[in-house]
Amino acid sequence: MFENRKIYDISMKITNDMPVYKGKEAKRPKITNDGDFSSGSAYETRLEMNLHTGTHLDRPLHMIPGGDKLDTLRLEQVVTNCKVVDLTGVKEYITEKDLVDKNIEEGDFILLKTRNSFENILETNFIYLEETGAKYLKERKIKGVGIDSLGIERNQPKHPTHIMLLENDIVILEGLRLKDIEEGKYFLFAAPIFIPDVEAAPVRAILIQ
Numbered sequence: 001m002f003e004n005r006k007i008y009d010i011s012m013k014i015t016n017d018m019p020v021y022k023g024k025e026a027k028r029p030k031i032t033n034d035g036d037f038s039s040g041s042a043y044e045t046r047l048e049m050n051l052h053t054g055t056h057l058d059r060p061l062h063m064i065p066g067g068d069k070l071d072t073l074r075l076e077q078v079v080t081n082c083k084v085v086d087l088t089g090v091k092e093y094i095t096e097k098d099l100v101d102k103n104i105e106e107g108d109f110i111l112l113k114t115r116n117s118f119e120n121i122l123e124t125n126f127i128y129l130e131e132t133g134a135k136y137l138k139e140r141k142i143k144g145v146g147i148d149s150l151g152i153e154r155n156q157p158k159h160p161t162h163i164m165l166l167e168n169d170i171v172i173l174e175g176l177r178l179k180d181i182e183e184g185k186y187f188l189f190a191a192p193i194f195i196p197d198v199e200a201a202p203v204r205a206i207l208i209q
Ligand SMILES: [Zn+2]
Pocket: 052, 056, 057, 058, 062, 174, 200
């Protein structure tokens, strides 16, 4: 089905020194060796990390007490058609005004491409989705939204963007890498690893032309 189509990896690499949310050291992953051929007959690695590290998916419980966890996510929500929207001209945050002429329709999964994908600003002054932008996407009844920052918002008291999206069962993907992706329609694979009782999980996100 996908032969002869270009496949794009839009995920971050998980490494000990990768960028993490606001540069907090406690959020850096730890990759260590659990055993190798000097001590046994197999090579094994241990990974310790916050579930919001690198490319990942957020569920309602992340911001809403008693909210849904990963067990209720349907694969149809994350294996789906999607639209990449070019917002690389946005300077600080994405508002409704930036989105209105982007032909966003009910049921869309929208990936927001910003200058985060090109610049070394992931840990600090990253571009995010501001409250009016989130409200617009909610009113359009989209199924999901992804962004090329480690948080879909920052410095907004009470997290209105996360809450507006998650209350309406809109999937949030964070930590995408969209440098090589042009605006347009694609097929998205963004299934998280399955840890049923948690609020987020890492994703190897892939786009197919
Ligand atoms: Zn998150």
